[in-house]
Amino acid sequence: EAGVTQFPSHSVIEKGQTVTLRCDPISGHDNLYWYRRVMGKEIKFLLHFVKESKQDESGMPNNRFLAERTGGTYSTLKVQPAELEDSGVYFCASSPTLAHNEQFFGPGTRLTVL
Amino acid sequence: KNQVEQSPQSLIILEGKNCTLQCNYTVSPFSNLRWYKQDTGRGPVSLTIMTFSENTKSNGRYTATLDADTKQSSLHITASQLSDSASYICVVGSGGSYIPTFGRGTSLIVHP
Numbered sequence: 001e002a003g004v005t006q007f008p009s010h011s012v013i014e015k016g017q018t019v020t021l022r023c024d025p026i027s028g029h030d031n032l033y034w035y036r037r038v039m040g041k042e043i044k045f046l047l048h049f050v051k052e053s054k055q056d057e058s059g060m061p062n063n064r065f066l067a068e069r070t071g072g073t074y075s076t077l078k079v080q081p082a083e084l085e086d087s088g089v090y091f092c093a094s095s096p097t098l099a100h101n102e103q104f105f106g107p108g109t110r111l112t113v114l
Numbered sequence: 115k116n117q118v119e120q121s122p123q124s125l126i127i128l129e130g131k132n133c134t135l136q137c138n139y140t141v142s143p144f145s146n147l148r149w150y151k152q153d154t155g156r157g158p159v160s161l162t163i164m165t166f167s168e169n170t171k172s173n174g175r176y177t178a179t180l181d182a183d184t185k186q187s188s189l190h191i192t193a194s195q196l197s198d199s200a201s202y203i204c205v206v207g208s209g210g211s212y213i214p215t216f217g218r219g220t221s222l223i224v225h226p
Binding site for chain 2: 004009031040041042043044045048056058059091093102103104105106107108
């Protein structure tokens with residue numbers, strides 16, 4: 001069974017540009033999570049989808065970040081316009097049922113904003 | 115504020131040796147504690163999970179302990195192998211919340 005996949009693996013953009021990250025969860029997993037790890041810091045929660053609905057987006061840094069999960073399958077995370085402090089590794093994770101079950105992580109997208 | 119502190123920040127050991135990684139947390143209410151292994155360029159993979167009532171859990175050469183009274187956990191790696199080189203992350207779940215709190219991880223390098 002395929003795990004969580006993310007695209008692209010790396011992205012280098014200039015400040016002010018737009019970038020869209022994609023996450024494909026494990027098939028059948030209703031829960032999808034986005035996390036971010038800024039260099040030297042711990043992984044932090046961004047938001048949580050249950051199917052196509054945003055369950056919690058309390059971790060989203062600001063309104064330059066927009067996450068969608070149309071149809072409850074894959075998800076995208078758009079950063080527009082990107083700022084230097086958005087650089088980091090963006091992880092996606094999915095889980096089959098709620099909350100305290102194990103989350104399966106993707107390999108992450110390394111975003112560098114110059 | 116929920117926090118997870120890990121030590122040491124990095125560790126270098128020789129192949130075949132044992133090592134122990136530490137995790138202290140201030141997460142309330144406590145639900146569970148996981149140790150993850152993250153290889154370079156990959157996402158974290160769960161090694162062990164412990165709930166409040168469990169004080170030890172093994173997964174092959176990995177043994178995790180939990181002291182819920184002192185809010186400490188350790189991950190012991192026995193007879194280390196080169197493939198154990200990775201970042202080990204302690205993650206604590208809070209009761210009633212699916213948002214876990216991550217530690218910064220311990221970077222382990224195993225030398226031949």
